Amino acid sequence: MTSVLQAQALGKKYGKRWALSDCTIEIPAGHVVGLVGPNGAGKTTLLKLAVGQLEPTTGGITVLGGRPGSTPAQLARVGFVAQDTPVYAALTVAEHLRLGARLNPRWDAALARERSERLGLAPTQRAGKLSGGQRAQLALILGLAKRPELLIMDEPVASLDPLARREFLQGLTEATAEHKLSVVLSSHLVSDLEKVCDYLIVLVDSRVRTAGKIDQLLATHHRLTGPRRDHDRLLTDQQVISTSHTDRQSTIVVRTDSPNHDPTWTVTRLSLEDLVLAYMDTPVENRRAHLEAQR
Numbered sequence: 001m002t003s004v005l006q007a008q009a010l011g012k013k014y015g016k017r018w019a020l021s022d023c024t025i026e027i028p029a030g031h032v033v034g035l036v037g038p039n040g041a042g043k044t045t046l047l048k049l050a051v052g053q054l055e056p057t058t059g060g061i062t063v064l065g066g067r068p069g070s071t072p073a074q075l076a077r078v079g080f081v082a083q084d085t086p087v088y089a090a091l092t093v094a095e096h097l098r099l100g101a102r103l104n105p106r107w108d109a110a111l112a113r114e115r116s117e118r119l120g121l122a123p124t125q126r127a128g129k130l131s132g133g134q135r136a137q138l139a140l141i142l143g144l145a146k147r148p149e150l151l152i153m154d155e156p157v158a159s160l161d162p163l164a165r166r167e168f169l170q171g172l173t174e175a176t177a178e179h180k181l182s183v184v185l186s187s188h189l190v191s192d193l194e195k196v197c198d199y200l201i202v203l204v205d206s207r208v209r210t211a212g213k214i215d216q217l218l219a220t221h222h223r224l225t226g227p228r229r230d231h232d233r234l235l236t237d238q239q240v241i242s243t244s245h246t247d248r249q250s251t252i253v254v255r256t257d258s259p260n261h262d263p264t265w266t267v268t269r270l271s272l273e274d275l276v277l278a279y280m281d282t283p284v285e286n287r288r289a290h291l292e293a294q295r
């Protein structure tokens with residue numbers, strides 16, 4: 001299967017500071033990909049590089065096999081819903097749809113009309129008077145009706161209440177099932193990502209910590225709990241992701257393909273949130289060792 005996004009040693013620097021460093025990933029087509037990481041991790045930077053709004057400082061990125069934003073045809077194949085679901089406050093819903101039709105060669109007018117009717121977006125309503133959830137839905141309709149092969153969304157649900165978030169995510173799930181569409185969306189809300197995504201990228205401190213299919217990530221990451229000890233006594237095929245200790249007990253999150261045969265450890269599965277938090281919690285020396293191992 002072809003990849004929708006391929007980055008090789010991709011980096012972006014603002015002034016002297018790296019916002020994204022040494023990013024090498026390959027995302028296969030046909031996934032809904034969650035991009036997660038703390039504030040300032042570099043998520044927006046990666047997404048803007050993917051749509052051609054930023055140029056790399058180092059390395060390279062291809063999206064659907066082409067250079068991001070390089071040609072009108074390439075632009076038509078990728079939809080982008082930027083942070084804060086941007087719409088034009090003074091334009092009505094109908095005017096947004098007409099503008100979409102004018103600007104996008106593959107515009108699906110029937111899809112846009114049908115979705116906006118189903119969601120009760122009145123054609124004469126100005127976008128500035130819509131609720132936050134309705135504005136996000138309008139932005140999603142514009143992104144979908146463009147009929148992209150890849151839809152990229154930067155924190156599309158950040159400002160929505162739980163009900164509006166659920167409706168938005170349901171709409172996204174329906175749309176990805178109906179149309180052949182790959183999606184990359186960033187969010188801080190792992191519980192939301194878990195509902196819609198089957199692939200995850202964890203970005204921390206400008207670096208990709210891990211990326212892969214969620215079921216595979218969950219199958220290979222475990223929490224070990226046992227009497228207090230140092231993690232250097234673990235087997236070498238167990239990559240330590242995070243450690244924490246109390247006076248008597250050690251808790252270690254490891255990545256491994258093989259089962260743990262040491263009976264002094266209790267092995268438990270991780271939730272997706274635990275897994276993400278373990279990567280966010282990785283001690284600096286472990287991050288360095290991990291990065292060295294990846295080189």
Ligand SMILES: Nc1ncnc2c1ncn2[C@@H]1O[C@H](COP(=O)(O)OP(=O)(O)OP(=O)(O)O)[C@@H](O)[C@H]1O
Pocket residue numbers: 014015018019037038039040041042043044045046
């Ligand atoms: N235009 C810019 N000029 C200078 N620094 C920038 C610029 N845009 C982003 N940065 C810096 O680059 C780093 C990564 O920012 P980015 O917006 O990509 O992070 P993010 O993961 O999307 O964060 P958030 O979750 O808060 O939206 C941050 O330290 C940020 O301050």
